[in-house]
Amino acid sequence: MTDPDVSPGQSHESRRAALFRILPGQLPPAGGTLRVTDGGEHPFSVIVPRVFIDHLTAGRANADSLFQGEFRECQELHGGILRKRVFLTGAVAVTGVAGGVR
Numbered sequence: 611m612t613d614p615d616v617s618p619g620q621s622h623e624s625r626r627a628a629l630f631r632i633l634p635g636q637l638p639p640a641g642g643t644l645r646v647t648d649g650g651e652h653p654f655s656v657i658v659p660r661v662f663i664d665h666l667t668a669g670r671a672n673a674d675s676l677f678q679g680e681f682r683e684c685q686e687l688h689g690g691i692l693r694k695r696v697f698l699t700g701a702v703a704v705t706g707v708a709g710g711v712r
Contacts, residue, residue: 625683629678630648633645633646642657656681658697678704682699
């Protein structure tokens with residue numbers, strides 16, 4: 611599958627904001643990646659900063675926590691393969707988090 615906006619050897623970057631929840635079984639997170647859902651059809655993996663993981667592992671969030679997040683999505687086309695990575699660049703707890711998470 612290729613994106614017509616991404617030429618071979620090039621990359622495309624976009625930013626978006628969305629409400630999201632961490633999928634059950636993701637706390638504490640393994641490494642720097644979490645599976646989350648933003649209410650769309652398919653959950654996705656997001657690379658999260660260490661400070662966000664530290665807040666999660668301190669017991670400040672649970673599977674019912676709702677966050678407002680900012681995401682940076684990067685697409686790169688190499689050798690006919692489209693690679694997509696999503697980074698969490700900021701998050702604010704909306705519900706279910708003691709003390710908030712940033």
